[in-house]
Amino acid sequence: MNALAGTGQLLKLGLRRSRIMLAAWVYALVAYAASTAYGFKSLYDSAESLRNFTSGINGNGATVAMYGRILVPDSIGGITAWRLAALGGVMVGVMSVLLVVRHTRGDEEAGRLELVGAGVVGRRAPLTAGLLVGVVANLALALVTAVALIACGLPAAGSVAVGLAWTIPGLFFTAVAGVTAQLAETAQAARGIALAVVGVAFLLRAVGDAARVSWLVWISPIGWSQRVRAFGGERWWLIALGVVVAVAAVAVAYALVERRDLGAGLLPVRPGPAEAAPSLRSPLALAWRLQRGALLAWLAGFAVYGAAIGAILKGIGDLVKDSSGTRDLLAKLGGQRGLEDSYIGTVMGILGLIAAVYAVIAVLRLRTEETAQRLEPLLATRVRRVRWSAGHLLFAAAGPAVLLGVAGAAAGVAHGLRTHDLGTQVPRMFEAAIVQTPAAWVTAAIALLIFGVVPRFTPAAWGVLAVFLLLGQMGPVLKLSQAVMDVSPFTHVPKLPGADLTVTPLAALTAVAVAVAAAGLVGFRRRDIG
Structure with a gap:
C-alpha cells in the first residue's frame, strides 16, 4: 500500500x-x-x-x-x-x-x-x-x-x-x-x-x-x-x-x-504502581493528578510575566511621554489617575484574559476525559457526574485566582525593589491583578455551559474568549459604544489602581458565573455521555 x-x-x-x-x-x-x-x-x-x-x-x-x-x-x-x-x-x-x-x-x-x-x-x-x-x-x-x-x-x-x-x-x-x-x-x-x-x-x-x-x-x-x-x-x-x-x-x-x-x-514510559496511592481515592485527587502539571507551568509563566511588568513599569512614562494619543488610550483602557496606574490597569486586564484562557482549558479537560472514554468507567462506580465535574471545576475557579495573585505579587516585588517601596507596591499590584478573577470565572462558566448543553460545540468557548479579547483590545481604539463593550465581563472589572474598588460589579460577575455554571451542570446531568 x-x-x-x-x-x-x-x-x-x-x-x-x-x-x-x-x-x-x-x-x-x-x-x-x-x-x-x-x-x-x-x-x-x-x-x-x-x-x-x-x-x-x-x-x-x-x-x-x-x-x-x-x-x-x-x-x-x-x-x-x-x-x-x-x-x-x-x-x-x-x-x-x-x-x-x-x-x-x-x-x-x-x-x-x-x-x-x-x-x-x-x-x-x-x-x-x-x-x-x-x-x-x-x-x-x-x-x-x-x-x-x-x-x-x-x-x-x-x-x-x-x-x-x-x-x-x-x-x-x-x-x-x-x-x-x-x-x-x-x-x-x-x-x-x-x-x-x-x-x-x-x-x-x-x-x-x-x-x-x-x-x-x-x-x-x-x-x-x-x-x-x-x-x-x-x-x-x-x-x-x-x-x-x-x-x-x-x-x-x-x-x-x-x-x-x-x-x-x-520515549520510555515509566510504569505506574500496581495499586493507586491512598491519596488517589477521590475525583478531586484524580483531577489534581491530571491538572497539576499544567497549573504549575502556568504559575511559572505568570510569575515571569508579572516580574517583567514590574520591571518595565518605572520607565513607562519615558516610553509614551511624547504621544498624547498613547496616554489617552492607556487612560481609556486602565483608569484615570495617572499614567502609571493606567498602564497597570491595562496590563492586568490582559493578564485577566490570559487567566481566562487557563480557566477554559481546565473546563475543557472535562470534554477531553469524556471523548477519550475515561469518564464512563468512573461513572460506573459510586462517583456521580456533578462530583466528578467539581474536581476539575475547582481548578477552573481557583486556578485563575492563584495565577493572578502570583503575577500581581511578582509585579509588586519587582516594582517595589526598583522604587524601594515594597510595602506599598506589593498589595497595590496584587489587588489590581486579583480583581480580574470574577471576569475569568464568567468565561469559564460559559465554557461549562457549552460543554453541558451542546458538547459537540465545546470549541466555541474559544470563540467567546476571542470576542472578549477583541472587545477589550479594539473597543477603545475603534470607539465602540459602551453597550457593545459591556458584552465582555472584563469591561465591568474596576480598573485598579486607577479607580475605586467597588464590590458591586465583582459580586454581580460572580453571581453570573455561578448561575451560568449551574445551568451547565444541570445540562451535563441530563444529557447522554459521549
Missing part, C-alpha cells in the same frame, strides 16, 4: 473537525494585527512622535526582551511588524502545536486512528494529514493578515512580508509538533514538549535581544520572524530558509513514525 494512501480524506476530515478552532485562531490573530496597525496609525501621526517612541522602546531593556528591537523605526508599518513579530510568533506557534497534536497523537490516543487505519490508509497518512492541517492554517493566516494590513493602508509588499513572517515560527512548530507526537505516548505530553520548545524559542529571542547577543536571536524561529524586516527592505530569503528548516524537521518526524508501534511513543 502507498504510505500516503488516504491522506486527502484525512485532511478533509481534520479541517472539518477543526473548522471552529481554526477560524477562531485566524480571526483573533488577524484582528490583533489589524487593530495594532490601526492603533499605531491613530497614535503616531508625525515623524517626530514616531522617532521618540522607537528610541524609547529600543532603550528599555525590559520592553526589548518582551517584544524585541524595532528594526524599521521610521514607519507605521515598521513598528506594526515589530509589535506583531514576537508575541504573534508565540501565538502562531501555540496554534500550530494544538492543531497538529490534536490530529496526530490526540486521535491515536483516543483510538480513532486505529479504526481509521483499518481502512485503506497508509502508514504516513495520519501524520501527513495532521501536518497539512497546520500548514493550511498558517497559509490562511498569512493571506488574511496581509489583506487586513493592506486594507489598513499599509504598503502591500510589507503587509505580505508580515503575513509570511508569521509562517516561519508557524511552520517550524508545526513540524516540531509532528516530531513530539512520535516521541510521546499521550497527547498531553506531546503538547507539553512542543509548547516547551515554543517557550525556549521565545526565551532565546528575548535574552538575545536584551543582551545584544545576536546569535541567540538567530537560532530562534521567532527571531527569524523579526529579522524579515517587513516595510524596510524585506528579507524574503529568511522565509524560504524557514520553509527549508521546517521540511527538515518534518523529515525527522517521518523517520520516527516508522520506528514505533501504533499507540506507543519512542
Whole structure:
C-alpha cells in the first residue's frame, strides 16, 4: 500500500473537525494585527512622535526582551511588524502545536486512528494529514493578515512580508509538533514538549535581544520572524530558509513514525504502581493528578510575566511621554489617575484574559476525559457526574485566582525593589491583578455551559474568549459604544489602581458565573455521555 494512501480524506476530515478552532485562531490573530496597525496609525501621526517612541522602546531593556528591537523605526508599518513579530510568533506557534497534536497523537490516543487505519490508509497518512492541517492554517493566516494590513493602508509588499513572517515560527512548530507526537505516548505530553520548545524559542529571542547577543536571536524561529524586516527592505530569503528548516524537521518526524508501534511513543514510559496511592481515592485527587502539571507551568509563566511588568513599569512614562494619543488610550483602557496606574490597569486586564484562557482549558479537560472514554468507567462506580465535574471545576475557579495573585505579587516585588517601596507596591499590584478573577470565572462558566448543553460545540468557548479579547483590545481604539463593550465581563472589572474598588460589579460577575455554571451542570446531568 502507498504510505500516503488516504491522506486527502484525512485532511478533509481534520479541517472539518477543526473548522471552529481554526477560524477562531485566524480571526483573533488577524484582528490583533489589524487593530495594532490601526492603533499605531491613530497614535503616531508625525515623524517626530514616531522617532521618540522607537528610541524609547529600543532603550528599555525590559520592553526589548518582551517584544524585541524595532528594526524599521521610521514607519507605521515598521513598528506594526515589530509589535506583531514576537508575541504573534508565540501565538502562531501555540496554534500550530494544538492543531497538529490534536490530529496526530490526540486521535491515536483516543483510538480513532486505529479504526481509521483499518481502512485503506497508509502508514504516513495520519501524520501527513495532521501536518497539512497546520500548514493550511498558517497559509490562511498569512493571506488574511496581509489583506487586513493592506486594507489598513499599509504598503502591500510589507503587509505580505508580515503575513509570511508569521509562517516561519508557524511552520517550524508545526513540524516540531509532528516530531513530539512520535516521541510521546499521550497527547498531553506531546503538547507539553512542543509548547516547551515554543517557550525556549521565545526565551532565546528575548535574552538575545536584551543582551545584544545576536546569535541567540538567530537560532530562534521567532527571531527569524523579526529579522524579515517587513516595510524596510524585506528579507524574503529568511522565509524560504524557514520553509527549508521546517521540511527538515518534518523529515525527522517521518523517520520516527516508522520506528514505533501504533499507540506507543519512542520515549520510555515509566510504569505506574500496581495499586493507586491512598491519596488517589477521590475525583478531586484524580483531577489534581491530571491538572497539576499544567497549573504549575502556568504559575511559572505568570510569575515571569508579572516580574517583567514590574520591571518595565518605572520607565513607562519615558516610553509614551511624547504621544498624547498613547496616554489617552492607556487612560481609556486602565483608569484615570495617572499614567502609571493606567498602564497597570491595562496590563492586568490582559493578564485577566490570559487567566481566562487557563480557566477554559481546565473546563475543557472535562470534554477531553469524556471523548477519550475515561469518564464512563468512573461513572460506573459510586462517583456521580456533578462530583466528578467539581474536581476539575475547582481548578477552573481557583486556578485563575492563584495565577493572578502570583503575577500581581511578582509585579509588586519587582516594582517595589526598583522604587524601594515594597510595602506599598506589593498589595497595590496584587489587588489590581486579583480583581480580574470574577471576569475569568464568567468565561469559564460559559465554557461549562457549552460543554453541558451542546458538547459537540465545546470549541466555541474559544470563540467567546476571542470576542472578549477583541472587545477589550479594539473597543477603545475603534470607539465602540459602551453597550457593545459591556458584552465582555472584563469591561465591568474596576480598573485598579486607577479607580475605586467597588464590590458591586465583582459580586454581580460572580453571581453570573455561578448561575451560568449551574445551568451547565444541570445540562451535563441530563444529557447522554459521549
